[in-house]
Amino acid sequence: MNTFDTHTTIISNEKVAEDHYLLRCECSDIAKFARPGQFIHVMISQGAGLLLRRPFTIYTVNGREITMLYQIIGEGTKQLSKMRREASIQVLGPLGNTFDIAKNPEPAILVGGGAGIASLMLLAVALRAQDTPTIGLIGAQHQDRLLSVDDLEEIGVKVHIATDDGSVGHHGFVTDILTDLLHKNDLHQPTIYACGPHGMLAAVAKITEKFEVPTQVAMENRMGCAMGVCLGCVCPVYIDDKRIEYQRVCTEGPVFNASDIAWEIS
Amino acid sequence: MNTQNNSLNVNIGGIRMRNPVMTASGTFGYGSEYADFVDLNRLGAVVVKGVTSVPWSGNPMNRIMETPSGMLNAIGLQNVGVDGFIAEKLPYLQDFDVPVIVNVCGKTVEEYLTVVKKLTVAEGVAGIELNISCPNLDCGGMSFGVNAKLAHELVKEVRTKTQLPLLVKLSPNVTDITVIARAIEEAGADALSAINTLLGMAINAETREPELANITGGLSGPAIKPVALRLVWEVYKSVSIPIVGMGGIMTGTDAVEFFIAGASAVAVGTANFVNPQASLEVVDGIYTYLENADMKSIKELVGSLKIDV
Ligand SMILES: Cc1cc2nc3c(=O)[nH]c(=O)nc-3n(C[C@H](O)[C@H](O)[C@H](O)COP(=O)(O)OP(=O)(O)OC[C@H]3O[C@@H](n4cnc5c(N)ncnc54)[C@H](O)[C@@H]3O)c2cc1C
Ligand SMILES: Cc1cc2nc3c(=O)[nH]c(=O)nc-3n(C[C@H](O)[C@H](O)[C@H](O)COP(=O)(O)O)c2cc1C
Ligand code: FES
Numbered sequence: 001m002n003t004f005d006t007h008t009t010i011i012s013n014e015k016v017a018e019d020h021y022l023l024r025c026e027c028s029d030i031a032k033f034a035r036p037g038q039f040i041h042v043m044i045s046q047g048a049g050l051l052l053r054r055p056f057t058i059y060t061v062n063g064r065e066i067t068m069l070y071q072i073i074g075e076g077t078k079q080l081s082k083m084r085r086e087a088s089i090q091v092l093g094p095l096g097n098t099f100d101i102a103k104n105p106e107p108a109i110l111v112g113g114g115a116g117i118a119s120l121m122l123l124a125v126a127l128r129a130q131d132t133p134t135i136g137l138i139g140a141q142h143q144d145r146l147l148s149v150d151d152l153e154e155i156g157v158k159v160h161i162a163t164d165d166g167s168v169g170h171h172g173f174v175t176d177i178l179t180d181l182l183h184k185n186d187l188h189q190p191t192i193y194a195c196g197p198h199g200m201l202a203a204v205a206k207i208t209e210k211f212e213v214p215t216q217v218a219m220e221n222r223m224g225c226a227m228g229v230c231l232g233c234v235c236p237v238y239i240d241d242k243r244i245e246y247q248r249v250c251t252e253g254p255v256f257n258a259s260d261i262a263w264e265i266s
Numbered sequence: 267m268n269t270q271n272n273s274l275n276v277n278i279g280g281i282r283m284r285n286p287v288m289t290a291s292g293t294f295g296y297g298s299e300y301a302d303f304v305d306l307n308r309l310g311a312v313v314v315k316g317v318t319s320v321p322w323s324g325n326p327m328n329r330i331m332e333t334p335s336g337m338l339n340a341i342g343l344q345n346v347g348v349d350g351f352i353a354e355k356l357p358y359l360q361d362f363d364v365p366v367i368v369n370v371c372g373k374t375v376e377e378y379l380t381v382v383k384k385l386t387v388a389e390g391v392a393g394i395e396l397n398i399s400c401p402n403l404d405c406g407g408m409s410f411g412v413n414a415k416l417a418h419e420l421v422k423e424v425r426t427k428t429q430l431p432l433l434v435k436l437s438p439n440v441t442d443i444t445v446i447a448r449a450i451e452e453a454g455a456d457a458l459s460a461i462n463t464l465l466g467m468a469i470n471a472e473t474r475e476p477e478l479a480n481i482t483g484g485l486s487g488p489a490i491k492p493v494a495l496r497l498v499w500e501v502y503k504s505v506s507i508p509i510v511g512m513g514g515i516m517t518g519t520d521a522v523e524f525f526i527a528g529a530s531a532v533a534v535g536t537a538n539f540v541n542p543q544a545s546l547e548v549v550d551g552i553y554t555y556l557e558n559a560d561m562k563s564i565k566e567l568v569g570s571l572k573i574d575v
Contacts, residue, residue, distance in 0.1 A: 003302045005542055043540065049334045051487050051540060092542065222330050224337065225539040229295035229315075231341045232330035246324050246344060265326065 003227075004029040005092045010085055011065065018144040019072045020115065021081050028064035030093045036101075036123035037218055037255045040068065040093035041226035044080050054080070055223050055250075057119040057195075058094060060151075066091075069147065071115040095226050096254045099123045099216055105191035107133035109181065110157070111174055111204055113196025114140065117148045119218040119254070120195055128155045135160065135181070139174035139196065143167035175203045182211040192216070194258070198266070205258035215258035219249050226250045236262035273556055273563050274549070276310070278508050278531050279456025280431040281365050281393045283310035286564055287521065287549045290512050290535030291316055291369035291395060291435075292341070294545075296355040297362075303542035306362040308549065310531060314355070316369040316397050319380040321347035331468045331477040336489030336514075337536060338466050340480035343371055343400060348381045352388045365392030367433065371400055375420055379427055386428040394430050396421065396455075399437030399462035400484075411437035411462070414449040421453035433510065435459040436501070438490075443497050444504035451505045459510040459533065460501055461494045487536040488514040495527045502528020502569055516544065518551010525552075525567040 004027070011024040030040065041053040054076045056068040072078050083089070101108070101123070108127045110120040117138055127134045136159045140146040143163060152159050160177050161169025170177055174196075181187070194204045195218035208215040224230035227250065234246035235253070237260050244262045247253065274285035288311040294300060297312045306312055324344025331338045346354065351368070359366045368385050372378040378396065385391045398411035398420065410416045421434055434450045436443060438461040447458055463484025468477035476482075494513025501509055511529025514536070515521050521532045537544035552564065561567060 001302050005303065050332070051335055051337060051536070052332045053540065090541075222328060222332075224330050224339070224536075225293075227295075227539075227542065228299045229293060230330065230339070230539055231324060231344050232339060234324070234327055234329065234344070236326075244323075246327075 002029075002033045003093065003095065005090060006030060007088065007090050010083055010087050010089060012085060013081070013083055016069070017147055020069065020145065020147060021072070022059070022067055022069050023080070024065055024067045025089065025091065026064050027066050027091050027093070030058070030091065031061045031064050031066050034058045034061050034066065034094045034122065035098040036126050037099040037119060038094040038096050039254060040066070040091050041095060041223065042068075042080075042092075043090035044076050050076055050079070052224060053092065053226065055226055057218070059118045059121050060125070061122065069115060069118040069121075092226065096250055097252065099193055099218075099255050101126060101130070101132070103191070104130065104132055106188040107135050107190055109178070109190055109192045110134065110136045111178055111192060111194040111196070111200075112136070112138050112148070113174060113200040114145070115147065116194075116196030116200070116218070118195075120193060121148060121151065123193055124152055124157050125155060128157065134158070137162070137174040137177050139163070139200070141165065173200070173203070175200065175207060178204065179207055182207065182213060194218070201258070202263045202266075205261065205263055209259060216255050217258045217261070218254045219256055219261075220254070221249045223250055236265050238262055273561070274553060276531055276564060278431070278510060279393065279433060281311060281367070283365060283531065285310045285549050285552070286531035287545055287552070288313050288367065288510065288531060288533045289538065289545055290533035291397065293535040293538045296351070296358070297366075298358045300538070300542055304546055306359070306364045308546055309364055311365040311367050311392065312359060313367045313369055313395055313533060314351070315345055316343050316371040316400065317345050317348050317351045317381060318343060318371050319348060319377040321345065321350060326479040328477060328479055331483070333466070333468055333485065334489060336485050336487035338468055338478060338483035338485055339463070340478045340483035342480065348384045352384065356388060356390055360390040366390060367393040367395050369395045369397050369435070371397040375423055378420060378424060382424050382428050386430055391430060393433060394428065395433040395435055395459055396424060397435050397462070399435050399439075411435075411446065412440050414445050417446055418449040418453045421450050421455050425454035431456045433457045433459050435462055436497070437462050438493060438497055439465045444500055447501045447505050451507050455507060457508045457510060458501060458505065459512065461490075461497050461513050464490050464493060486514070488516055490514050491520060495523060498524055498529050499527040499571065515548060516540070518548050518555060521548050521552050522555050522567065525564065526569070526571050528569040528571075530568050
């Protein structure tokens with residue numbers, strides 16, 4: 001295993017969209033081993049009533065540095081967003097499994113809702129590095145919350161945008177765009193990679209099941225240890241036609257085949 | 267740090283340990299998960315996740331929730347079952363020079379006995395910790411731990427089936443813990459573990475839904491330390507077998523407080539989730555405390571609470 005618990009300081013922590021921040025820090029060991037889909041477990045402040053660490057995907061890797069892109073949700077991320085350069089954090093990682101890009105897809109379709117797009121950036125980089133044609137479907141509540149469009153376009157991802165209020169791009173959900181794309185039926189051998197709110201993932205799974213397109217989803221769940229011991233982070237997975245097993249999002253996941261998940265009880 | 271020195275050696279109900287720090291059941295998996303962070307040979311003992319007679323699938327999600335300085339869990343004892351444990355998990359632990367204590371749970375007396383018998387003949391089990399205090403089961407589990415008569419009967423039955431050192435884990439969810447503790451001591455237990463989690467609940471005000479699928483769950487972490495210390499102190503005054511103290515231990519100083527209250531060893535639980543090296547840091551912290559206090563043995567500290575009488 002190559003898991004490290006690195007005490008480090010923040011290099012920068014900047015607002016990149018409404019309620020969203022990009023944090024940069026040096027974690028050379030984690031940077032060295034990080035793979036697409038993997039995450040870190042971050043200790044924000046010990047002793048201030050917040051006990052547990054918070055899980056975040058590794059957004060980008062640059063030499064010895066890693067970044068994470070996060071949304072303010074509750075107390076932990078609020079405190080994190082107020083931390084400045086030089087503030088210290090403890091970062092455990094890299095954790096979890098990775099997206100599978102073994103069968104070169106044509107094209108790869110990335111579906112990201114909200115901060116979920118963070119889980120797809122390292123994947124996009126890996127796909128583009130092997131010249132896989134890649135389409136990004138990015139959903140946000142509104143224009144001011146849109147993330148990562150420039151970063152994705154810069155590496156040659158063809159981006160489509162959907163916003164809930166229609167302030168930019170398609171007025172509606174990313175899943176509408178996905179359905180249109182699959183309906184056109186001119187894609188050679190597509191694979192879908194999705195991350196976002198649970199409801200969006202369930203919707204993506206339903207659509208791609210209908211079109212019989214292989215789909216990998218990065219799941220989220222509350223985490224205790226992120227090391228596979230507390231069994232707090234599980235999601236229900238079909239191990240055959242009938243039997244369901246609770247598997248750990250931190251260890252067997254976060255990436256699962258959408259068709260393996262028992263969405264009806266998840 | 268030189269913690270090889272024998273000032274930390276203890277014997278808990280017949281289990282000899284190089285130091286008095288163990289991992290709390292359910293917070294350290296089966297020992298292999300933290301291999302990158304914890305050299306098992308530096309621990310006093312490894313206590314593994316509760317095992318049952320057959321594999322259990324556990325509770326639906328959500329299973330955990332953070333609360334102020336603590337967390338609630340309702341895992342529902344998801345585990346591989348005793349046969350799976352012996353075949354797949356135990357061999358890994360046998361490569362280390364550390365006592366392995368297996369936490370055992372069941373819904374009926376028969377289920378407990380099945381597991382105990384199998385563990386007794388398995389290679390590499392140093393002791394058994396009977397979990398009669400799991401708050402997340404419909405029947406069995408905690409019901410044995412909140413009733414002195416049932417607890418006595420169960421422990422007595424188990425005692426006839428095994429010569430392995432037998433620890434029994436107490437529930438804090440009782441009116442008078444000393445009655446249960448004495449009943450268990452009389453039934454032949456070698457040591458007591460105190461405490462398991464406190465039954466609790468969290469509600470989402472916005473949705474009016476419980477935060478846990480199981481509705482209630484067990485509270486652990488620093489939030490419960492004051493309760494745990496009080497219960498260890500009460501048990502210490504009422505029994506003569508050793509106590510393994512636990513509940514919210516994050517640092518060496520926390521552990522020292524448990525020794526002063528009457529514990530002969532301690533277990534580190536939820537702290538492992540926050541800091542994978544917590545158990546080793548607790549060992550070092552205790553050692554430093556003894557050095558600074560000029561004590562030759564951890565035993566000098568046990569039950570050393572200073573009170574005016
Ligand atoms: C594998 C993984 C990767 C993630 N990657 C990202 C990312 O790249 N960017 C991003 O913005 N968010 C990400 N999340 C979600 C992020 O962990 C939560 O938004 C964050 O924990 C919220 O903490 P809080 O204290 O602000 O919220 P609170 O609601 O106050 O937190 C209370 C508790 O619930 C947990 N929690 C709340 N929401 C979530 C959630 N959606 N998932 C898991 N735990 C949650 C917290 O960790 C904490 O234990 C990821 C989650 C997982 C499991
Ligand atoms: C996620 C989780 C799982 C647990 N599983 C078990 C278990 O299987 N058997 C058991 O006896 N205790 C179990 N416990 C209780 C702990 O061993 C310990 O008694 C309790 O958490 C108090 O210590 P702490 O505050 O240091 O965590 C569990 C606790 C947690 C948090
Ligand atoms: S978070 Fe503890 S097992 Fe996944």
